[in-house]
Amino acid sequence: MNTEHQAWTQLRERAASLISPGFPDRVMRAIRARSSPLLVANFAMCAATAALCLVAVAIYRARLSTDENDQNLAGWSEISAQADEFGQGL
Amino acid sequence: MDESSTSSLGDRVRRAQRGDEAAMRDLIVSYQHRVAGFAYAITGRSDSIEDLVQLVFIKMARALTRLNAPDQFESWLFRLARNTCIDYLRRQKLRRIFTPFAPEHENVPEPSGAVDTEELDALRHALAQLRPKDRALIALVQEGRTHAEIAETFRTTVAAVKARLHRAREQLRQHYQTDEH
Numbered sequence: 172m173n174t175e176h177q178a179w180t181q182l183r184e185r186a187a188s189l190i191s192p193g194f195p196d197r198v199m200r201a202i203r204a205r206s207s208p209l210l211v212a213n214f215a216m217c218a219a220t221a222a223l224c225l226v227a228v229a230i231y232r233a234r235l236s237t238d239e240n241d242q243n244l245a246g247w248s249e250i251s252a253q254a255d256e257f258g259q260g261l
Numbered sequence: 262m263d264e265s266s267t268s269s270l271g272d273r274v275r276r277a278q279r280g281d282e283a284a285m286r287d288l289i290v291s292y293q294h295r296v297a298g299f300a301y302a303i304t305g306r307s308d309s310i311e312d313l314v315q316l317v318f319i320k321m322a323r324a325l326t327r328l329n330a331p332d333q334f335e336s337w338l339f340r341l342a343r344n345t346c347i348d349y350l351r352r353q354k355l356r357r358i359f360t361p362f363a364p365e366h367e368n369v370p371e372p373s374g375a376v377d378t379e380e381l382d383a384l385r386h387a388l389a390q391l392r393p394k395d396r397a398l399i400a401l402v403q404e405g406r407t408h409a410e411i412a413e414t415f416r417t418t419v420a421a422v423k424a425r426l427h428r429a430r431e432q433l434r435q436h437y438q439t440d441e442h
Contacts, residue, residue, distance in 0.1 A: 174380050175380075175384065175434075175437060177380050178378075178380035178381050178383065178384035179384065179403055181378055181380060182298060182301060182302060182381055182384060182385070183294070183295075185307070185377070185381060186294070186300070186307075186310060187294035187297055187298065189297060189301070189307055189311060190294060190297050190310070190311055190314065191311065194293055194314075194315075195289040195290050196286075198315050198318045199282065199289070201315060201319055202285070202318070202319055202322040205319060
């Protein structure tokens with residue numbers, strides 16, 4: 172198992188060599204950037220925009236459905252009037 | 262000697278939990294190479310180690326305030342690293358389903374100047390034959406975690422850990438010997 176032990180040591184050394192100098196400072200910058208108020212503000216802005224879009228779509232669909240109902244009612248009224256007229260004619 | 266090197270791990274963790282950036286940086290400096298070795302053993306990908314280790318430390322910074330027992334920081338950190346590596350491998354697997362990879366894309370050669378020794382090459386090949394969870398298990402043992410700590414990480418019993426570890430070691434030994442010959 173001696174060679175395996177050596178191999179594990181080499182694996183750790185190889186992995187350590189893959190971490191470039193200045194890594195801790197880069198990570199600290201990334202941590203600060205991820206928790207910055209700017210990021211939170213951006214996220215809030217995205218959420219507000221998405222909510223606004225959803226409301227707009229909901230209003231549009233509601234209006235579309237009202238218009239459709241009105242049109243259908245008008246159509247039925249016309250048919251009903253014509254049927255009445257036809258009935259009176261008989 | 263600076264203050265951070267003389268203070269105990271528990272103190273450093275507590276200071277980092279209170280938002281002390283120097284203590285946080287100190288933790289990163291202390292564990293960057295160990296976490297890199299651990300991630301390399303699990304993923305076997307040298308090209309994404311730095312990104313993975315960075316992700317582990319970002320997750321650490323976010324979740325550190327929720328760590329109730331600062332003295333158990335080390336096992337907590339390696340549990341975080343293990344989960345991050347397993348997630349990474351899952352995402353890679355999913356990506357492969359949606360992206361048509363050719364066999365040559367799977368075996369991109371290591372950059373020049375980074376050629377492995379025979380022993381390391383054999384170990385990497387042997388590890389690659391194991392399931393990611395078994396690789397994580399062996400890597401945790403290599404990191405000096407006790408069976409009880411590993412059982413907690415895997416949310417299982419110590420007996421189950423011992424049995425799985427025995428099987429994983431046997432498998433690793435078999436592949437390692439096959440690769441050596």
